[in-house]
Every structure is written in C-alpha cells, then in structure tokens.
Amino acid sequence: MCQSKIIDFFHQKQGIFLFLIIFMICFSGTYKLSGQMANESYKIRKIVIDAGHGGRDPGTSGKKVKEKDVALAIALKLGKYIEENLEDVEVIYTRKTDVLIDLYKRGDIANKAHADLFISIHANSFPNPRISGTETYVMGLHTNDENFEVAKTENAVITFEEDYTTKYEGFDPNSTESYIIFSLLQNSSLEQSLDFAGLVQNQFKNRVNRIDRGVRQAGFIVLWKTTMPSVLIETGYLSNTREEVFLASETGQDYIASAIFRAFRDYKINIESKSNFSHMITEPSILFKVQISSSRKQLDLNSNLFKNYTQVQEFQVGKLYKYAVGSTDSYEEIVRLQSEVRKDIKGAFVIAIKDNEIIPLSEALNEINK
Ligand SMILES: [Zn+2]
Incomplete structure (x- = not known):
C-alpha cells in the first residue's frame, strides 16, 4: 500500500525535484561527516583519475587526434607520476584503455573507493580556431554562456549511453531547465575543489606556459555526484592547430601531466598540514x-x-x-x-x-x- x-x-515531476533536493542536502552533509571522522590527521590517500570519453565516444576531435586519446594519455602519465613519487597515495583510474564508461559510474567509482580527490581530464574545442588555453572547472551553475556551452558539450556524451533518461533522472543535457538544479547544489567540498583548481591553472600558466583561461564553474554530470573535491580539466583546444600539436605530442602530454602532478602534490601538502585545525573548527x-x-x-x-x-x-x-x-x-x-x-x-x-x-x-x- x-x-x-x-x-x-515518484512518477510525478515533483518526486524528481524532491529527490534532487534531498540528494544535495545529503551530499553537503556527507562530506562533513567524513571530515569529522578524519579530523585526527587527515591524509590524502586515494585519487581517482578519470580520462574523459572513450570507446564509441571520441569526445571532440582536432585534425589528427581525438580527445579520448589525449585524455587517456595524460591520465596515465599523471597516474604514473603520482605512483612513482607519492608512495602513500593510491591511484584509481576510471579507465586505462579505450572503453566508454557511463558518466555516473565514473563518480561512483570515486565514491565507492572513498577517494580524496577526483580529477576528470578532457580537451576542448571551439568554432573559432584562434582560441587556445586551459580551463579548470569545479561543479556549480554556470555564470556565462561560454561555460554553459562547455558543460553541455561534455554532458552530451550521456546520449551515447543506453537508457540515459532513466539513469540521469530525466536530465536533458541540452535543456536549460535541467541545469537549474545545479544552483541548489550545496557542495561543502567546493572550497577544496577551488583550491586545487587554482593550483592546476597556476602550474599550467607559470610552468608550462599555457594560456590561463581560469578557474570556472559549470554543471558537469561527471562531477555531479562525487562526494569529494572534484575538478574537470580542459587541457587545451584541439580546434587550435598549435595546441593540437602540443597535446598530441609525448612532450606536451608530459608537461600537462607533470603540471597536474605538481598541483596535486602541493594540494596534498596544504591539506595535510592544516587538516587538524580546519576540520576541527569548521x-x-x-x-x-x-x-x-x-x-x-x-x-x-x-x-x-x-x-x-x-x-x-x-x-x-x-x-x-x-x-x-x-x-x-x-x-x-x-x-x-x-x-x-x-x-x-x-x-x-x-x-x-x-x-x-x-x-x-x-x-x-x-x-x-x-
Ligand atoms: Zn570532454
């Protein structure tokens, strides 16, 4: 009965809305609770590295390379740097080969592993081929059309998945209304996500000489349900010939991966040195x-x-x-x-x-x- x-x-729209609100409020609380447990001396122990796209979803393409391949190459290099240099950190990959993983599963992998950080790696494209540079996104509601376009394009990959309307609770990657839910999002790990995003952009700009297009916010499904600090990195524009050549090269991929590695190492040091303190008082x-x-x-x-x-x-x-x-x-x-x-x-x-x-x-x- x-x-x-x-x-x-639940068949009514209301149900979906309710579900979302509850989800968001739960979401903000969960992190607090895990923070509470970790207050003694919080250590970054697990990182999930997510190479965007894969399999039948190539992502965007340049003249020669596909986003899925660039993302995977950088993800594997980044993981290797961490494994070789930070012995106390376990690296988990959402994919290590050319396969398509559903967006919700990527976040799920991180949640189930109780990861401390989630990094999704992508490459961008734009109709104007002169645009180049890197952007690091954190979850939230977009504040301008440009960010919205990037989120829409990245989210559109769910249409490659079977039964996506059910899996994503009716979320339509192309409808403006669908994105309103992100304005309600109360993500208490936003601050850490922003810290890490800032470190990544700094490294790109100061050490790898990339054009800094800044830390940004938009509603990415892949970041939606992660319960830890999470970012999505657009490592450059494949629609820009020079940037495509850079991202397609072994050297370019090494530079990008090592920049993200250094940002991660700094983030880890920062968090661990102030963990006792900040977790206790917040x-x-x-x-x-x-x-x-x-x-x-x-x-x-x-x-x-x-x-x-x-x-x-x-x-x-x-x-x-x-x-x-x-x-x-x-x-x-x-x-x-x-x-x-x-x-x-x-x-x-x-x-x-x-x-x-x-x-x-x-x-x-x-x-x-x-
Ligand atoms: Zn992508």
Whole structure:
C-alpha cells in the first residue's frame, strides 16, 4: 500500500525535484561527516583519475587526434607520476584503455573507493580556431554562456549511453531547465575543489606556459555526484592547430601531466598540514536531519521504502532504529527539506544531532541561537 503510493509519487515531476533536493542536502552533509571522522590527521590517500570519453565516444576531435586519446594519455602519465613519487597515495583510474564508461559510474567509482580527490581530464574545442588555453572547472551553475556551452558539450556524451533518461533522472543535457538544479547544489567540498583548481591553472600558466583561461564553474554530470573535491580539466583546444600539436605530442602530454602532478602534490601538502585545525573548527556541533521512519526491526537501506532517497542514515536509539535524510547545520534549510519530504511521507519531522546522538530540537535551537 505504502509502497505503491511512493511509486506513484515518484512518477510525478515533483518526486524528481524532491529527490534532487534531498540528494544535495545529503551530499553537503556527507562530506562533513567524513571530515569529522578524519579530523585526527587527515591524509590524502586515494585519487581517482578519470580520462574523459572513450570507446564509441571520441569526445571532440582536432585534425589528427581525438580527445579520448589525449585524455587517456595524460591520465596515465599523471597516474604514473603520482605512483612513482607519492608512495602513500593510491591511484584509481576510471579507465586505462579505450572503453566508454557511463558518466555516473565514473563518480561512483570515486565514491565507492572513498577517494580524496577526483580529477576528470578532457580537451576542448571551439568554432573559432584562434582560441587556445586551459580551463579548470569545479561543479556549480554556470555564470556565462561560454561555460554553459562547455558543460553541455561534455554532458552530451550521456546520449551515447543506453537508457540515459532513466539513469540521469530525466536530465536533458541540452535543456536549460535541467541545469537549474545545479544552483541548489550545496557542495561543502567546493572550497577544496577551488583550491586545487587554482593550483592546476597556476602550474599550467607559470610552468608550462599555457594560456590561463581560469578557474570556472559549470554543471558537469561527471562531477555531479562525487562526494569529494572534484575538478574537470580542459587541457587545451584541439580546434587550435598549435595546441593540437602540443597535446598530441609525448612532450606536451608530459608537461600537462607533470603540471597536474605538481598541483596535486602541493594540494596534498596544504591539506595535510592544516587538516587538524580546519576540520576541527569548521565542524558544526549540531546537525539537523529529517526523520522519515523508525522501526523496532533494522530495515534494509536498499528497500523500496527508501527508494526515493539517497543516503538514508540509520541511528539506533534504545531499541528503536531511526532513519533520517539530509544533513545541514541550517535550521531554515532543514525546515525546507521537511516540507518537501512531507509531500511524500506525511509524518516526517526535523531532528537534531549532537555528538552523534539525537538531542531535543528545542535544546538544539537554543544552542544555535546563542
Ligand atoms: Zn570532454
């Protein structure tokens, strides 16, 4: 009974929107929680290197080379530099050969591995062949048409995938409306993503003599669901003859890979030297969530009951198992989520968590208003 109600609901547009909001709020909370666990001495241990495109998706092309090949060559070189020089870091590749990996799987690989950083490597193109240079993107809503075009082109690869409308919750890479969701994105690892992106662009400009087209923001599906700092690097324009020759050459690929390597090494040093400190003090002491269910029996988080929600969290309070979604230190934000969730589950309500325990809401509100 309850199940069919949920399924009906999910067929409505509203359901998709709700799902997205919950996803985003969960998303911002998850990183905080993992940060909390890592506060002792946070180390960068795993990096996922994602060579864009592959297989039947060539990406963009120059006169001679295809983006998928350039991206793979740089990704493999970058991985090798890290493996050879930073022994404490594990490198995970989304692909090491010429195969097509679905966009959502790329982020999934990073999430499942609990990676500390996700780097997606690409090459660009533009109708005007005079344009050249590098750009490093972080996730967000584009602020200009140029960035939007890059995101649209990169996202269009999902149309090579089977059943993409279902997999990406109706996301249409060419519709402006689809991108509005990115304006709601609350990515608490944005700051680290921006730090790393800045280091990459600096290296490109100062050490490899590339034209610096800056750190930018746009809605890339491949970065959408990663739960760690993530960037997408456009290593140059294959539509520019000189840049194509550079990117197609072994030397050019080496330069680009070593620049990204140095940026990564610096980022690692920065993060690890200030980790104790920053993770301790930026941690909110109270988090709000929306409780959606409670039960005497432990429920399966993958059950149909929770199918509208990603990242349902379980708490045990006495003999009861409680299930909640969302995670934010803003009361206003959680009340908004509560009203969205109530369209689906009428009895949903806000709870407050302190030191991993549920505390009375009034106590939490008193404390945050202090
Ligand atoms: Zn690409």
